[in-house]
Amino acid sequence: MRAATGLFLAAVLLSGCEGAYFTIGDDTGVVPGTYRPADYKNDTTWADLNSRLLIYGRAALPGASDSYWKLYFRNSKKSPSSYGHGEVFLPDYFIKLASHNLMDFVLAHEVAHDVLDHTI
Numbered sequence: 001m002r003a004a005t006g007l008f009l010a011a012v013l014l015s016g017c018e019g020a021y022f023t024i025g026d027d028t029g030v031v032p033g034t035y036r037p038a039d040y041k042n043d044t045t046w047a048d049l050n051s052r053l054l055i056y057g058r059a060a061l062p063g064a065s066d067s068y069w070k071l072y073f074r075n076s077k078k079s080p081s082s083y084g085h086g087e088v089f090l091p092d093y094f095i096k097l098a099s100h101n102l103m104d105f106v107l108a109h110e111v112a113h114d115v116l117d118h119t120i
Helices: 002-013 044-060 092-097 100-115
Strands: 070-074 081-084 087-091
Touching: 044 070, 044 100, 070 092, 081 100, 087 092, 087 100
Parallel strands: 070 087
Antiparallel strands: 081 087
């Protein structure tokens, strides 16, 4: 838990990104290419990433229910993103390339965006 809190704090400090991840004209209500694996609760990649997202989400918003945090995959070349309301989007290419530690940082970073309302 101490490591999770440390990563979360690092993500908060570094969450001053260079702006939003959207391109002009994106509709925040409809995220093209977003999906969960068909049998996502039994998909080991999704389950592992979701459990890690919940660790950071619980540390950041202790009063929020686990159902607040939602993990989605994206068929996209865009950066990982959070659009608020606990929704975290990870692009396919990133899931395949990122190390375990980098993915932890990214999940904590996206939680920080959500908690600090650094979303569009």
